[in-house]
Amino acid sequence: MILVSHLLVGAAIAEEIKSVPIAIFLALFSHYLLDFLPHSEYSIKNIGEGKWRHSFFDFFKIFLDFSSGVLLILVLAKNPLIALLAGITAILPDGLAFLAFVFPENKLLKIHRAFHHIKTHSFRNKKIPLFWKIISQALTIAVTIIFLLK
Ligand SMILES: [Zn+2]
Numbered sequence: 001m002i003l004v005s006h007l008l009v010g011a012a013i014a015e016e017i018k019s020v021p022i023a024i025f026l027a028l029f030s031h032y033l034l035d036f037l038p039h040s041e042y043s044i045k046n047i048g049e050g051k052w053r054h055s056f057f058d059f060f061k062i063f064l065d066f067s068s069g070v071l072l073i074l075v076l077a078k079n080p081l082i083a084l085l086a087g088i089t090a091i092l093p094d095g096l097a098f099l100a101f102v103f104p105e106n107k108l109l110k111i112h113r114a115f116h117h118i119k120t121h122s123f124r125n126k127k128i129p130l131f132w133k134i135i136s137q138a139l140t141i142a143v144t145i146i147f148l149l150k
Contacts, residue, residue, distance in 0.1 A: 010090025
């Protein structure tokens with residue numbers, strides 16, 4: 001899923017679970033769980049292919065995605081610092097996936113990337129209409145915003 005979805009779910013978990021360590025753990029776990037849901041993501045093909053000189057627009061999309069999630073957390077969360085910490089934790093697996101692009105020879109990053117991309121994104125082998133891939137993500141964002149607003 002896109003970063004804003006993961007950030008908001010991590011923040012919503014932190015707002016609901018009062019134990020910070022448990023909230024952080026659940027926020028991390030939520031990333032893999034959410035990535036199991038069929039979803040679509042914007043392309044970061046240039047980063048994926050290591051075409052760094054052509055990656056500006058990819059990084060710009062990531063920046064917009066990340067900053068809108070952070071902004072929503074700062075505006076909506078009752079305890080923004082903890083919610084932001086949990087939100088950032090929830091996007092760590094995508095950070096590790098990015099590092100695997102930068103350091104393709106690192107074995108741990110390779111293993112994580114294989115798990116993250118192949119195991120959790122297993123729906124990619126199934127024909128699921130784009131509509132449902134967008135709805136799953138839109139619902140995730142809407143539900144977490146409602147959660148943060150309560
Ligand atoms: Zn992911």
